[in-house]
Amino acid sequence: MSPLTLHDYLAVGAILFGLGMVGFLARRNLIIMFLSAEMMLQGVALNLTAFARYRGNLQGQAFVLFLLTVAACEAAIALALILMLFRRNRSLDVSLWQELREDDQPPNLDEEPLPPAPEPEPLPQLTPAGHEPVHAEPSHEEASHV
Amino acid sequence: MDVALFADGGAAGLARYWLALLPAALGFVGVYCLLPQAKGGRPMLGTLLGGAALALTGWLLLRHDGILPERILFYAFSALAIVGGGMVLAQRNPVHAALSFALVVLSTCGLFLLLAAPFLMAATIIVYAGAIVVTFLFVIMLAQQAGLASADQRSREPFLASLAGYILIGALLCVLEKTFDARTIDAALERIDAVARAESVDDARRQFGEIRKLFDDPQKPGSDRTLPVDEMKRLIPQTDQDLLEAEFLLNARDLPKLKAMFRKLHQQGLQARLSIGVLTADEKQPATPFSQGPLDAAGRHALPAQNVAGLGRTLFADYLLPIELAGILLLVASIGAIAIAARRPEGLR
Numbered sequence: 001m002s003p004l005t006l007h008d009y010l011a012v013g014a015i016l017f018g019l020g021m022v023g024f025l026a027r028r029n030l031i032i033m034f035l036s037a038e039m040m041l042q043g044v045a046l047n048l049t050a051f052a053r054y055r056g057n058l059q060g061q062a063f064v065l066f067l068l069t070v071a072a073c074e075a076a077i078a079l080a081l082i083l084m085l086f087r088r089n090r091s092l093d094v095s096l097w098q099e100l101r102e103d104d105q106p107p108n109l110d111e112e113p114l115p116p117a118p119e120p121e122p123l124p125q126l127t128p129a130g131h132e133p134v135h136a137e138p139s140h141e142e143a144s145h146v
Numbered sequence: 147m148d149v150a151l152f153a154d155g156g157a158a159g160l161a162r163y164w165l166a167l168l169p170a171a172l173g174f175v176g177v178y179c180l181l182p183q184a185k186g187g188r189p190m191l192g193t194l195l196g197g198a199a200l201a202l203t204g205w206l207l208l209r210h211d212g213i214l215p216e217r218i219l220f221y222a223f224s225a226l227a228i229v230g231g232g233m234v235l236a237q238r239n240p241v242h243a244a245l246s247f248a249l250v251v252l253s254t255c256g257l258f259l260l261l262a263a264p265f266l267m268a269a270t271i272i273v274y275a276g277a278i279v280v281t282f283l284f285v286i287m288l289a290q291q292a293g294l295a296s297a298d299q300r301s302r303e304p305f306l307a308s309l310a311g312y313i314l315i316g317a318l319l320c321v322l323e324k325t326f327d328a329r330t331i332d333a334a335l336e337r338i339d340a341v342a343r344a345e346s347v348d349d350a351r352r353q354f355g356e357i358r359k360l361f362d363d364p365q366k367p368g369s370d371r372t373l374p375v376d377e378m379k380r381l382i383p384q385t386d387q388d389l390l391e392a393e394f395l396l397n398a399r400d401l402p403k404l405k406a407m408f409r410k411l412h413q414q415g416l417q418a419r420l421s422i423g424v425l426t427a428d429e430k431q432p433a434t435p436f437s438q439g440p441l442d443a444a445g446r447h448a449l450p451a452q453n454v455a456g457l458g459r460t461l462f463a464d465y466l467l468p469i470e471l472a473g474i475l476l477l478v479a480s481i482g483a484i485a486i487a488a489r490r491p492e493g494l495r
Binding site (some may be wrong): 016031039 | 173177181182183184185203216217220227228231232234235239243244247250251254257258260261262263265266269270273274277278281284285288289295296297298299300301302303304306307310311312314315316321322323325326389419449451453456457460461465466468469472475476478479480482483485486487
């Protein structure tokens with residue numbers, strides 16, 4: 001019966017950090033890149049809290065509070081920048097900004113065509129129920145009453 | 147402790163850590179399959195591989211037996227956090243990605259609670275709840291105008307990105323495995339526990355012989371000294387005296403006293419096991435007593451029960467200047483956000 005050790009929490013923090021890094025590197029949507037960066041911060045916060053718990057002082061938790069402050073500032077600035085970039089290009093695709101690369105770097109082009117978009121599902125139609133009433137030709141006498 | 151990570155050289159050195167590297171490799175292939183790609187993405191295979199990696203990681207941590215409620219909660223929260231993290235990477239729809247990120251934050255908050263940090267749990271939920279709501283607004287405002295964009299269906303260098311993630315996670319897990327290697331003390335604790343549970347004097351004598359094998363001369367046949375004994379002696383300092391005393395008790399055939407002694411040794415060993423890899427605080431650091439909890443029975447600092455009060459005193463005693471700077475940072479960031487995002491007339495851009 002061994003209790004949880006520092007190792008377990010550090011492993012979870014490391015995995016969160018790594019996943020966030022992969023997301024930041026691979027995804028092209030600016031908002032998802034921002035979320036991945038926040039996920040890396042979550043991994044670090046978990047590490048610091050675990051150190052605080054196993055060292056028996058509150059300094060780690062105080063650090064996480066500062067980390068939260070920085071994360072909030074980052075969120076504000078990042079979303080403002082995303083908004084500005086979107087106004088310029090009308091798109092969240094980060095690859096549209098690749099003219100900012102170094103001169104000797106090759107451009108990043110999309111070679112594979114996207115698979116064709118699936119056909120939109122047809123709207124559901126009610127099956128007709130009951131009989132259609134017989135439309136009798138109105139006689140001239142009835143029509144004259146109206 | 148100051149041995150290079152792969153001192154025993156190359157593949158053999160790496161093979162020692164296969165238990166940490168295998169789940170990371172599975173996760174690498176899984177994440178590569180899950181990343182949105184124009185061609186070649188296999189979400190089903192990726193999900194399967196990712197699940198296998200998660201289960202293997204759980205087993206890697208679970209090797210140390212024993213199911214406690216704390217352990218179950220830890221596995222539940224960390225599995226949720228990692229699955230949510232994977233879903234942030236894999237979702238093509240940014241709204242779903244933001245929802246998965248909310249899952250990550252909530253499960254991390256659960257882990258904060260397990261780590262005796264209730265204030266941080268509340269603060270994280272409050273801060274990130276606001277952040278996620280704003281992100282949602284942004285997604286709905288910007289991304290949902292023309293359906294799924296082409297940027298969401300492709301990834302930038304998915305193979306290289308997942309490879310970089312694999313190298314990072316694999317290296318971190320290897321270092322953790324090495325630093326927190328508890329095999330020595332686990333083997334010793336198992337044998338100590340066997341003596342503490344012995345039925346008869348002869349049984350105890352046989353189990354005691356197993357413990358002696360740990361300390362024997364490595365040249366002697368039958369010796370089991372593959373485990374670094376010095377490390378164990380460092381963790382349980384009074385082992386030598388205790389073993390001498392145990393021999394004395396064995397010769398006196400005093401079983402109850404012997405078992406009581408080994409039960410106590412087992413408890414001390416469990417305490418010592420918790421302290422593997424934990425750096426002790428530097429006494430010369432100018433931390434006020436506020437950030438240190440009261441001493442527990444073992445003479446170590448335990449976290450104070452009044453988390454919020456302690457945290458407040460720490461912030462305003464040890465970190466007075468940084469907290470003022472954090473306030474200034476928040477002010478500057480909000481001004482900056484307004485300055486960046488405000489609509490200006492075309493001529494001023």
